[in-house]
Amino acid sequence: MSSVFGKPRAGSGPQSAPLEVNLAILGRRGAGKSEDTYSSEETVDHQPVHLRVMDTADLDTPRNCERYLNWAHAFLVVYSVDSRQSFDSSSSYLELLALHAKETQRSIPALLLGNKLDMAQYRQVTKAEGVALAGRFGCLFFEVSACLDFEHVQHVFHEAVREARRELEKSPLTRPLFISEERALPHQAPLTARHGLASCTFNTLSTVSLKEMPTVAQAKLVTVKSSRAQSKRKAPTLTLLKGFKIF
Ligand SMILES: Nc1nc2c(ncn2[C@@H]2O[C@H](COP(=O)(O)OP(=O)(O)OP(=O)(O)O)[C@@H](O)[C@H]2O)c(=O)[nH]1
Numbered sequence: 421m422s423s424v425f426g427k428p429r430a431g432s433g434p435q436s437a438p439l440e441v442n443l444a445i446l447g448r449r450g451a452g453k454s455e456d457t458y459s460s461e462e463t464v465d466h467q468p469v470h471l472r473v474m475d476t477a478d479l480d481t482p483r484n485c486e487r488y489l490n491w492a493h494a495f496l497v498v499y500s501v502d503s504r505q506s507f508d509s510s511s512s513y514l515e516l517l518a519l520h521a522k523e524t525q526r527s528i529p530a531l532l533l534g535n536k537l538d539m540a541q542y543r544q545v546t547k548a549e550g551v552a553l554a555g556r557f558g559c560l561f562f563e564v565s566a567c568l569d570f571e572h573v574q575h576v577f578h579e580a581v582r583e584a585r586r587e588l589e590k591s592p593l594t595r596p597l598f599i600s601e602e603r604a605l606p607h608q609a610p611l612t613a614r615h616g617l618a619s620c621t622f623n624t625l626s627t628v629s630l631k632e633m634p635t636v637a638q639a640k641l642v643t644v645k646s647s648r649a650q651s652k653r654k655a656p657t658l659t660l661l662k663g664f665k666i667f
Pocket residue numbers: 447448449450451452453454455476477478535536537538539564565566567568648
């Protein structure tokens with residue numbers, strides 16, 4: 421009998437299917453979100469995990485939020501330690517997630533990540549500010565350099581998986597099955613209005629309003645060029661789930 425994230429589960433053996441964890445990376449453009457974005461098979465605490473990453477590309481404020489709010493099991497909110505603007509944006513994202521958690525009465529795992537630690541001499545955001553913001557929203561906090569410290573970044577991703585896993589163990593049936601597209605749902609209107617997130621609309625993609633999330637087997641995976649950090653590590657490729665970033 422193998423353990424599934426520390427808990428024995430009937431019928432699961434070493435060959436059991438990996439846990440699927442969806443992770444959305446949020447943050448202002450340029451914060452370095454895509455530097456280590458990947459979709460991959462990971463092993464976290466001896467458990468196989470298929471980690472799917474949605475790297476959002478908002479210019480400054482949250483946009484088209486529904487696509488990740490109803491999809492992700494955990495959120496990585498990224499800012500750059502050398503950008504006050506990106507830090508301010510990360511606060512908007514955390515507020516958005518907190519509001520969504522309140523409205524859906526779900527606990528939403530989120531981690532705050534200060535990137536570009538190698539640029540610390542140009543800091544515009546102190547570590548204490550990062551700690552304080554994370555404390556305000558009850559999330560884990562890390563400072564990393566995606567360029568220079570892959571192991572640390574990977575550790576953060578694994579922490580995100582652990583956070584997601586905890587929630588999945590608590591309420592496995594609440595995992596999202598659908599992603600909504602195009603039309604704003606009625607309950608989203610007040611969210612947008614209250615936060616002034618005027619651009620948080622649902623105006624993209626196809627004409628269907630509800631679409632079943634692809635399973636890993638159904639999903640079309642595409643290969644894209646290596647990110648700069650990946651290139652430095654000589655990793656050959658990145659794969660991202662079509663429909664979520666590069667499409
Ligand atoms: N010095 C330093 N530069 C970094 C780091 N991470 C990313 N960058 C650089 O920051 C710039 C923006 O990185 P991206 O990964 O494109 O940022 P992003 O947040 O994904 O931006 P969009 O893809 O436009 O949404 C690039 O020039 C990266 O090389 C880091 O840890 N340190």
